[in-house]
Amino acid sequence: MKKRTNTHPHKQRRLGSKAGFAPGTVTYVGEERSFDVLADIMTWDDSALIEKHNVRIDDLKDDLPAGQTRWINVTGIHDTAAIEQLGRAFNLHGLVLEDIAHSTQRPKLDDYEDYLYVVVKMISYDESERQVCTEQLSIILRGNTILSFIEDTGDLFDGLRERIRKGNAKVRKSDADYLLYCLLDSIVDNYFVVLERIGDHLEETEIRLLNDAQTSDLSVLHALKRELIFLRKSIWPMREVVSSLSKSENLHLKGNTAIYLRDVYDHCVHAIDTLETFRDLSSGMMDVYLSSLSNKMNNVMKTLTIISTIFIPLTFIVGVYGMNFDIMPELHVYWAYPLVWSFMGSITIAMIIYFKRKGWF
Amino acid sequence: MKKRTNTHPHKQRRLGSKAGFAPGTVTYVGEERSFDVLADIMTWDDSALIEKHNVRIDDLKDDLPAGQTRWINVTGIHDTAAIEQLGRAFNLHGLVLEDIAHSTQRPKLDDYEDYLYVVVKMISYDESERQVCTEQLSIILRGNTILSFIEDTGDLFDGLRERIRKGNAKVRKSDADYLLYCLLDSIVDNYFVVLERIGDHLEETEIRLLNDAQTSDLSVLHALKRELIFLRKSIWPMREVVSSLSKSENLHLKGNTAIYLRDVYDHCVHAIDTLETFRDLSSGMMDVYLSSLSNKMNNVMKTLTIISTIFIPLTFIVGVYGMNFDIMPELHVYWAYPLVWSFMGSITIAMIIYFKRKGWF
Amino acid sequence: MKKRTNTHPHKQRRLGSKAGFAPGTVTYVGEERSFDVLADIMTWDDSALIEKHNVRIDDLKDDLPAGQTRWINVTGIHDTAAIEQLGRAFNLHGLVLEDIAHSTQRPKLDDYEDYLYVVVKMISYDESERQVCTEQLSIILRGNTILSFIEDTGDLFDGLRERIRKGNAKVRKSDADYLLYCLLDSIVDNYFVVLERIGDHLEETEIRLLNDAQTSDLSVLHALKRELIFLRKSIWPMREVVSSLSKSENLHLKGNTAIYLRDVYDHCVHAIDTLETFRDLSSGMMDVYLSSLSNKMNNVMKTLTIISTIFIPLTFIVGVYGMNFDIMPELHVYWAYPLVWSFMGSITIAMIIYFKRKGWF
């Protein structure tokens, strides 16, 4: 998945680059890429599994024999010609093709009667940059075929593929709607991995703030809050997608897949709960940060005040006996000098006792 | 589009200037303008397109032959007589005419059975003033005719006009409801252009704040927040408009235009999500600004405290030996002067070590 | 309309003065008044209009001939005997009479089958006190008669009366439900007048805050926020009133009055939008105010720190050469005095450069 670049930390991609185009124009919006757009195909029934890798888009056809399930995973959405061709082969609506190529979609579910179109966000966490990275996944469920589109190589579905390869996995015995569930389940499970990482950083930061807040913690805290804001933008709509997928009298769902989707929905809600808890915590931590700034200022001021309050009066006293008046009787008293010293000592001790009482030390 | 003037940055136009008039009185509310109100007409069917420019309002008639689609775009709403005449020609309700001439409407959708009346806001961003400019667009969908009213020359629809001129565009083969969709789509797509600009400014400001907050950043940040507040006022109601347009069992919508409107609706929701994200970010940035003010104050105070804490005691010491007592034995000691210096040096070094330990340097 | 008095700026009237009375007891709650409660009556049909002024309440009867419309406007609600008599004449429920006399009602709509009872708030803005003033208006729509009750002379309906006097106005040709609409429309239109005034003050205050925040701006800002809080209390329930009036399958509404009420509803929503925008703005302005306090403090501290940091070390140096040690070789060096001056000059220049670099000037 792609990180947001450093110089543009809070903007995922150019939002406005589609303005002025006709609706249904398939235009790639996203990072520049040049690799060939290829597909991996898995076709199976109860007894057998056929895998093909790096199939050219031209060779894809909507020719699934009855009783079989097929998963076509297309890697790369930057070749709009390929996507348009695929659209013709699978008879997809122009708006669907437009949305597939537009990598800044909001997660959503569109029901086109013949097929379902689902857009979701895969999320990962870049530990070194401490940044949330997102990648768009478009899924089309059409009869017993799943078409999925990812932006770049590397996805979250290796575990799923392994399960498909095992003959006795439930996914091998189920229809494509169960595969759709498996894809969504993998994505939502991964939300918790990301949330856990962020939770760890929040915790470290919290401990540091409570012990000894540094100026630099401000930007750490701000960055954490920002990542939470962006996560929210991806996870909240996911809940709606899963909810409307499981709730609606959905003709694309067979048998008991709805029960499984209800489970994914529960996980989404759990992820959102956790996210909101983190947001609450980070707000509380900003309060802690501001309070410790005030506390630090208080300590600086106390140091200044203690020193000034002790020495300014003493300096006045020694100034008095530095005056050059002709007639200053004290100057000629024998014990005057030691007396002045002991007077100044008493003042100092009194001051220190006073500050101790006030709890300034 | 018109900017809000500098002296009235947050008030778009005189809100209250209609109070006291009878309902249905067509009164222009908006900036003063004096150009002639004229219309541009595009009429087309599958095979042909006729364009007329700068048609006088008197010459407009509701005489569209069956099988054709017509778009009448009226530029200028300040000539109330012209609007009333148009109202008679197209048999529009008095309240519609009143709303067309009142340029501070809230976006809304009114269904008058014979026709639909839609008010929306076109938004642009004035880069030099860093200000959001809005312009009201009223659209009437009546049978196969679209009547649109803009306040001033210059709109967002040049791309759409080009598409109409091409014979094979979908808009040429569809009814007027699809044209309505195209207008709304252009407007919503342009929201992202504006949001992207604001996002860029937010980002610049954020980077500056985290590095070195300046007093002037306060007004920059406040201005950004204000623009977001105003954008919100235009974009939120847009969602309702598109939603009720696509959801209702709308007799004015044919075939599959509802699918397209659902797409515009998704874009609206995306725009709102982005806007709210920006609002969250700008709130976080205000926290950062306030924290850096505190940090700066802390640094100023530390400087003062370090200097005072070092020199005030030293000044006291030299004051002591400036006293004029007759009997001050130290004064006559040979090594006294260098000893005082080395004593003061030790104090200073001790102080510096103390401050280093406290991390004040 | 009555202002809230100065000593009780945020309490409109005694809220609790009804506790302990039986339900349906007509008790006046409001400012003390002693003028005679009188009514103005306008009766009309298509062809003729009869106006009577200052009619005594005893003379009012529910005797409207068919085909005519009547508006009875009662000025003063402090004479509970008169209101009870009117209640008997028009067969009104005890709770309605109680509510009419109780001038701190929340805006609401009650449907008593035979008649509708509407309570709303007229709002005006007292420019000199910068205070929002409210006055309660009770309206009863019973068949083709409108009974309206205002607290004091002076209302917002002079424009409406003028329209009634013109034979060709729509209100002359419509039933009493249209008159009810006209009353509500006048009130809601006036909200914008008040909002515009408050918007102007917000703007002035904002400009002043961004340029040079004064201590006194705190109370100005607080007062603005308070007025917005009170406005909210009047305008929000108005929306509910108009909404339930236009939405319900209301047997009291004829023909197309619902279309007009939908328009008033849109205006209410617009007013609420504007109000909430103002609230957002005023919150932002409080942030600006607090930031400029911090900025001012920063500047004060910088001044102190610059002066102290420059002069405290210098004072130490001159103190050194004021000491009276017998042996201080520097004192006898020929160029010592000018050298000390130039040394102090160098320190000062170094300090100034240091502060310049830190951007403190």
Added chain:
Amino acid sequence: MKKRTNTHPHKQRRLGSKAGFAPGTVTYVGEERSFDVLADIMTWDDSALIEKHNVRIDDLKDDLPAGQTRWINVTGIHDTAAIEQLGRAFNLHGLVLEDIAHSTQRPKLDDYEDYLYVVVKMISYDESERQVCTEQLSIILRGNTILSFIEDTGDLFDGLRERIRKGNAKVRKSDADYLLYCLLDSIVDNYFVVLERIGDHLEETEIRLLNDAQTSDLSVLHALKRELIFLRKSIWPMREVVSSLSKSENLHLKGNTAIYLRDVYDHCVHAIDTLETFRDLSSGMMDVYLSSLSNKMNNVMKTLTIISTIFIPLTFIVGVYGMNFDIMPELHVYWAYPLVWSFMGSITIAMIIYFKRKGWF
């Protein structure tokens, strides 16, 4: 009513003391009390009223003749045996008895088909402690009998009792559901008395804050906010109670009592509006308090800075001429001393002008 004790200002009673008991176990939860639990009974029909005072609970029976209405008011809920006996006499569900004896219930309405069970909070304001006191009132409406349970002597219903004693009051001619309304009406009317008192304190505090905020105002303001939080907890659920009482197709309500309950509902909403307004105001006042702290600090700092900035440079100058260099030509100049004075005078005047310009005086 009982105040919350001083040492436990924000906890009404022991919340958790029921944990571990079987459901339906009647356990008293509340302040310790030992007086005898007795009942006052009023029985009436159109023509006659019988009052019995201090009836022992053993003597209560469910034996109301047709055509009569009875109000049994039980004072004291700490004698669980008495409550269980009453439960048997009137055939009440175990959960109802449990709830009656548990004085920290949340206001609620339970419909047990045979009877209605309503729990509400009576509220009073203890002027000396500036604290809101609550007392639980349980009401059972069963046929034409009202059973009410209060915790302690002294309630809000003296006015109601007086009305019952008058033969011509509506309550004498109505069924027990109207009496239920009268009880709720008395309670809600009293909310306004309490709100008004709090409003007065808010106002006093606001005026004081805007003139001259004191440290002690912080705890006053905090206490006001806390009382508002507790009021909220009692008043918000009351709205639900009255709403579901009036809305539901309630077989316990006869004739037009629903109209009266709608009126109580409106008052509840009004009370909630007022409460939320007070909360908004008190938040605003906290901002004002914090701002005036900052303003005070600013003034302290200005004083310090003015004095230091004027005198520190002067002290340096006089220090210069206190040095003991052999060769300091100025010392021997005739006009030197007055010149130094006038130089210092000029500096001082320049400083004062500078500070005046900055607006520090």
Added chain:
Amino acid sequence: MKKRTNTHPHKQRRLGSKAGFAPGTVTYVGEERSFDVLADIMTWDDSALIEKHNVRIDDLKDDLPAGQTRWINVTGIHDTAAIEQLGRAFNLHGLVLEDIAHSTQRPKLDDYEDYLYVVVKMISYDESERQVCTEQLSIILRGNTILSFIEDTGDLFDGLRERIRKGNAKVRKSDADYLLYCLLDSIVDNYFVVLERIGDHLEETEIRLLNDAQTSDLSVLHALKRELIFLRKSIWPMREVVSSLSKSENLHLKGNTAIYLRDVYDHCVHAIDTLETFRDLSSGMMDVYLSSLSNKMNNVMKTLTIISTIFIPLTFIVGVYGMNFDIMPELHVYWAYPLVWSFMGSITIAMIIYFKRKGWF
């Protein structure tokens, strides 16, 4: 119940440890444990009760005779093999088994037609760590059998077991749905125990803050807020669980258990109310804390300012007469020295009066 460990105060367990597994894979997620998973069984009808302790999971069968009720309480969920075996014995869905073993579920209710699956959180408060501890409880209601799973020994149900052992308790005479109610009731009752403890700490902290806020109170307050955030996450979803349990046309509920569940629902709402009240209070306390920091700073600054403002001018004066000009007439005046002293005394007194007037003492 397990506390969150000190080093990970705000993360209950590893959230993400399930990512990559197939749906329905029973994987233990929680603290490491190694004791044997055993069950306690209580079987009863009206006349008799049989208790078996520490039954091995292999020996559990779904063989309850008609007319009896059985409660199987399984202690330990870390042995996934045991849980899978139990799943086969009672014919449970794979997702249920997965959820039972996953100890960080969000409270929820799943209806699997044959049985109900409920997940809730038991909460306790660890007084020494001042931390909320949670433990997951899974309950399966299948016909007349309750299967409950707790993570560790030690639960909240000892009181309930005692009641079952008494022959005449309602739970002995009711079906398993009433036992389900009893379990939920015990858990919700215990919420109040925890809330009360937190309320006590809030109160102590509040009193301390208002008297004399210490730096350490910040972390106390922050910890309280954090515990409230975590409590919220457990209690809010509980309301939904109980609500959907009591509301739905639930075929698993017999007779009048719904009435009892309504009571639990009321308690949930009460607990949530209390929790939100505590959150409001703790927010208010953060304001108090920040204000007292400012107040303290103000006092420190006042001390510094008073001392500096009095002594800096005096030090200047004595500096003046320490100058060594040849001609300084005052030096030779006889009363000069006492006059200077009295002049300085007057200045000091004037200053003190000035500060008194300003209320700085």
